[in-house]
Amino acid sequence: MSAEVVWMKTNEQKQMVTQALDELASALERGESEQLKAYLSTLGRFHRYSVGNVLLIAMQRPGATHVAGFRTWQKLGRQVKEGEKGIRIFAPIVWRVKKAERQEGSDGEDIEELVRFRSVCVFDVAQTDGKPLPEFAQTGGEPGEHTHRLMQFAVEQGIEVEFSDALVSAHGLSAGGKIIVRKGLSAAEGFSVLAHELAHELLHRDQDEPLSRTVRETEAEAVAFVVCQAVGLEAVNAAADYIKLYQGSKETLLESLQRIREAAVEIIGAMTRKESAEGGGVEWQGAGEPQIARAA
Numbered sequence: 001m002s003a004e005v006v007w008m009k010t011n012e013q014k015q016m017v018t019q020a021l022d023e024l025a026s027a028l029e030r031g032e033s034e035q036l037k038a039y040l041s042t043l044g045r046f047h048r049y050s051v052g053n054v055l056l057i058a059m060q061r062p063g064a065t066h067v068a069g070f071r072t073w074q075k076l077g078r079q080v081k082e083g084e085k086g087i088r089i090f091a092p093i094v095w096r097v098k099k100a101e102r103q104e105g106s107d108g109e110d111i112e113e114l115v116r117f118r119s120v121c122v123f124d125v126a127q128t129d130g131k132p133l134p135e136f137a138q139t140g141g142e143p144g145e146h147t148h149r150l151m152q153f154a155v156e157q158g159i160e161v162e163f164s165d166a167l168v169s170a171h172g173l174s175a176g177g178k179i180i181v182r183k184g185l186s187a188a189e190g191f192s193v194l195a196h197e198l199a200h201e202l203l204h205r206d207q208d209e210p211l212s213r214t215v216r217e218t219e220a221e222a223v224a225f226v227v228c229q230a231v232g233l234e235a236v237n238a239a240a241d242y243i244k245l246y247q248g249s250k251e252t253l254l255e256s257l258q259r260i261r262e263a264a265v266e267i268i269g270a271m272t273r274k275e276s277a278e279g280g281g282v283e284w285q286g287a288g289e290p291q292i293a294r295a296a
Contacts (some may be wrong), residue, residue, distance in 0.1 A: 017264045020229040021257065024222060027240035028250040053089040057122075060087045063165040063184070064124040066133065073123060077131030084128075086121025093118055137241045141233035143191040146271055150194055150227075153270040154179065159201055161194070174200035188233050192224050195267065199223035202263045218248035219256045219263075226264040231271070 049057065049067070057064050067087065070080055093116050125133065143150075154161050160178045167173060172193035173180040179197040181190055199220040204211065211219075225239035243253070253260070 014261070014265060016230060017226050017261050017268070020226040020264075021222065021253070021260065023229075023236055024225055024239055024243075025250045025253055027236050028243060028248070028253060030240075031244075049089065056089050057087055058166055061124055064126075066125040067122045069120065069122050073128050073130075076133065078125075078128040078133075079130055080123050080128050084123060086123055088119050089122055090117040091120040092116075137237040138186070139188040139192040139228055139233050139235040139238050141188045141228075141231075143187055143231050143233060146231040147187065147191050147194070149271040150191065150198070150267070153267060154194070154198055154201075156270070157198075157201065159198070172197045174204075176205055177201075188228075188235075191231070191233065192228050192235060192238070195227040196220045196224035198267060199263055202266065203259060214247045214252060215256060217246040218243050218252045219260055221248075222253055222256070222260045223263045223267070226260070227267050227271075230264075230268045 057067055064087070068076075073080060151161055158177065162178065162180050163183050164180050165183045167180060167182045171182045171185060171189065174197040179194065179201065181193050181197070185193060197220070200216065203219050203223070204216050221239050221242045225235050228235040228239075243249075
């Protein structure tokens with residue numbers, strides 16, 4: 001029989017969570033950072049692709065992150081590299097109906113009707129050179145063995161964790177009992193994304209009354225921020241900017257404070273218990289990338 005040693009008391013966990021959430025609330029109250037404003041300005045130039053086009057992009061170039069047309073890249077101060085092969089997607093052709101072509105009894109304004117699609121080429125940022133794109137604030141630091149412990153907690157909750165390069169635009173995805181994290185993230189970013197998706201699983205799985213996306217993302221990111229703070233990662237700017245990206249605010253945070261606290265304390269409590277020699281269920285290879293972890 002193996003023993004577990006708790007090296008952070010429950011009241012200490014709760015105090016740490018409260019302090020972290022106070023810091024996050026202050027960051028949200030300060031408003032958008034200059035980094036977020038630059039990121040949002042650039043983001044506005046990229047099209048939001050349909051599900052069909054996202055699948056086409058993933059099939060042709062797994063791991064694509066920022067995708068745009070030739071002219072859009074030029075406007076952003078970047079050029080497509082010579083010899084790069086375009087990613088084929090479908091673009092709509094819209095037919096504008098004139099007054100004379102309208103049926104009798106319709107209102108007096110022009111309307112647009114989608115008539116067909118054509119194939120066009122777009123390119124991923126990795127296929128271009130030039131001016132660096134503004135980046136979203138990122139989590140910094142080194143989570144060390146805590147990533148292993150976080151993955152083990154997920155498995156104990158019956159949640160499958162998979163690392164994949166098939167995600168086109170998101171860093172992570174929670175799908176009711178399964179979490180997918182994008183390959184290639186830094187150790188700190190990967191830890192933060194896993195904590196965020198775990199929070200979704202704990203707080204939003206099998207809800208009778210689904211919450212708004214703003215509330216869901218605020219809760220998940222706030223939990224991830226507190227967990228990151230607990231292991232010594234620098235995440236306040238990244239968390240605040242992420243929440244504001246989804247129209248979250250200090251008020252949104254305060255309304256969900258109890259739910260956030262409970263989820264954060266549960267995760268931190270699980271991570272701060274030393275693992276038994278007989279523990280298992282998570283495949284891990286040193287400081288390299290975690291392998292697929294599956295619930296037993």
